[in-house]
Amino acid sequence: MPTGVRRWARRVPGRTDGADSRRGIMKTTTVKELFRGDYTALLGRQVTVAGWVRTRRVSKGFGFIELNDGSFFKNLQIVFDENLSNYEAISRVALGAALRVEGEVVESPGAKQAFEVKAGRIDVVGDSQPDYPLQKKRHTFEYLRTIAHLRPRTNTFTAIFRMRSLLAQALHDYFHRHNFVYVHTPIITASDCEGAGDMFRVTTLDINNPPRDEQGHVRFGEDFFGREAYLTVSGQLAVEAYCMNFGKVYTFGPAFRAENSNTPRHISELWMIEPEIAFADLADNMDLAEDMLRSVIGRILEDAPEEMDFFGKFIDEGVRQRLEHVCASDFARITYTDAVMELEKSGHTFEFPVHWGMDLQTEHERFLTEKIFGKPVFVTDYPKEIKAFYMRLNDDNRTVAAMDLLVPGVGELIGGSQREERHDVLRRRIREMGLPEEPYWWYLDLRKYGGTPHAGFGLGFERLVMYVTGMKNIRDVIPFPRVPNYAEF
RNA sequence: UCCUCCGUAGCUCAAUCGGUAGAGCAAUCGGCUGUUAACCGAUGGGUUGUAGGUUCGAGUCCUACCGGGGGAGCCA
Known part of the structure; x- marks a missing residue:
């Protein structure tokens, strides 16, 4: 089998990471190797690169092509001239065309790049057309959504989707480092008792x-x-079963909401991260959420500086500073009761006046995180009436051990709670909420056989991508968004 | 689902009080020996989202529908 695998790998016509190409598995050099490695060591060397034409500028007798091979955010500048046998064709090659370029790495006299590749040969692997829908100018996100199959080729979406990938990887790494077990909870569920819409x-x-x-x-x-x-709609109930063996578990998978909600923060098919920890209370839960976020944000600030620079320049000016601030300071924590008092005494007039017992409106949440605290804030211990049945009842008998993490710009990023571990209290809560007890038989069993205090939360992955990139519409941080009345692609 | 704004060339937009459609970019052709959203010149490109209505005359006003943005609710 190893032989077969190796033979297959050698034939794969894709791009690989730098290490692979140096080991000789691939015949091409990646743009990332040139930018992130020591390009001076490659000066004068012949390389082969393969990628797609982002832009092209042609003068009489010579021209420039900016090639992107997907390995790196920046483009590689290719210089070509009349010595190419197919000069005429290359000088009119359409944007989007796939090229294989053989040439020499040379210092660039241009101001905007240190090096470039002087082409000795260019093969058109896949031609493009003059009506290529992406132009060398800014498009609106609304338009790009109508060509969602082509938008990954733009700078913005290249940056977003590399960031999305890095974030997913960083989350898995974080949980792996802390000995969490990754559990695949079912996508299809036979009960509609998950209670989330x-x-x-x-x-x-x-x-x-x-x-x-x-x-x-x-x-x-x-x-x-x-x-x-x-x-x-959530893997939480199922993952609790695995929490009662592995102690620390998480899910990372799709969830589906058939709500007819039409906002820049909602989609029908989303990805959620749901950790669950045993022998833990609400404070442990918040500590985990905070440490996890700080860790993955620190990681992407390090791993994707080019992308972060781009977001700061074209998407959201303050995004980098905001993230650095998050890494450097503790998140605020406030109870629902105190939050209501803070809002009342703020003197600000809200469209919906605050009073104890109501669910916080978007305007209240934003005011808390953006105006009062100016950073991420956990709001805890909500009235039991406005929260789910599985959240642990506090001793005051009127609030539950819930927590929402509100962040500036995005709103609710995380929702979680300590779970009700007391069998009798959980049964009572199910009844109080007007739910049928029967479908929860196995969930109640978890409290019967070695149940422990435990807690967990759900992180909307797309909202995290929004927070980190500064993007304002959730439909632009998932490859092919599904929303009411729209499932194209 | 509710409120609100919008829909004009391939893209981004303009068109005064209702008076008969315009620019930049893209495309096509040409020019330019180091470009950087390259630049310069020329050419082609429109059933103004759809269907009705008012008017001598509608991109502009009215109605319905379709599509999109923003806000709200629900939540992640």
């Missing part, structure tokens, strides 16, 4: 002619799973 139905029944009983009700007993099934 409307769900998408999963069925193989003929929806135009489903089997019905005498009363006309659909007989879901004849459906694929022998009962009603849905796409999950």
Whole structure:
């Protein structure tokens, strides 16, 4: 098998990291190697690069092509002249075309780059067309959404999606370093008891002619799973089961919300990170959330300086400073009760006046994190009536051990709680919330057999990407967004 | 789902009080021996989102629908 694998790897026509190319697996040099390695060592050397034309500038007898091979944020400048046998074709090559370039690494006389590649040969691997929809100018994000299959080729989306990948990797690394076990909770769930809003139905029944009983009700007993099934809205309940063995666990997967919400912060198909820790209370939970965020943000500031510079320059001027501030200072913590008091005494007139017992409105959340604290803030211990049944009831009997993390610009980034570990209290809460007890039999079992205090939270991954990049619309931080009335691509 | 704003060339936008469609970029052709969203010149490009209505006349006013942005609710 190793031989087969090696043979396959050698034939893969993609780009690889620097190390691979030096080991001779790939025949091409990556743009990243040139920028991040010591390019002076490569001066005068012949290299082969393969990538796509970002822009092209042609004078009489010579021209420049900026090539991007996906390995690095910046483009490699290719210089070519009439000595090329196919000079005429290359000088009119359309934007977006895929090229393989053989040439010499040379110092660049231009001011904007230290080096460039003087082409000895350029092959057009994949031609493009004059009607290539991406132009050498700024497009609106709205327009780019209509060409979501091409937008990764723009500077902005190149930066966003490398950042998205780095963030995912950084999160996995963080949990791995801290001995969390990564659990794959089910995507399809057979109960609609997850309690987080409307769900998408999963069925193989003929929806135009489903089997019905005498009363006309659909007989879901004849459906694929022998009962009603849905796409999950959260992996939390399931991951709690694994928490009671591994102690520290997390999920990182898709969740689906069929809510008809139409805002720059909501999508129907999203990715969530949900850690769950045993023998832990709400304070431990906040410590984890804070340490995790600080760790991954510090990591991407180090690993993606070019992308961060770009976001600061073109997307959100203050983004880098904001993130550095997050790494350097503690998050604020305030109880819901104190937050309501702070808002009341702020003297600010809100559209919805605050009073104890109400859920905080977006305007209140923003005021707290942006005006009062100016940094991320945990709001804890909400009234039990406005929170989920599984959150642990506090001794005051009117609040639960919940926490929301509010951050400037994005709003709620994390929602979590200490879970109710007392079997009798949990049963009572289920009843109080008007929920049926039966579907929760296994969830209640977890409290029966060695249940411990435990806590966890959900981090909306897209909202984290928004926070880190400064992007204002969630549809622009996921490759192909799904929202009400829209599932193109 | 509600409120609000918008829809004009491939893209980004302009068009005064209702008076008959315009620019930059892109494309095409030409020029330019070091460009950097290259530059200079020329050419082509429109059922003004759709369907009705008011008017001598509608991109402009009215109605409905479709699509998009922002805000709210719900939440991550």
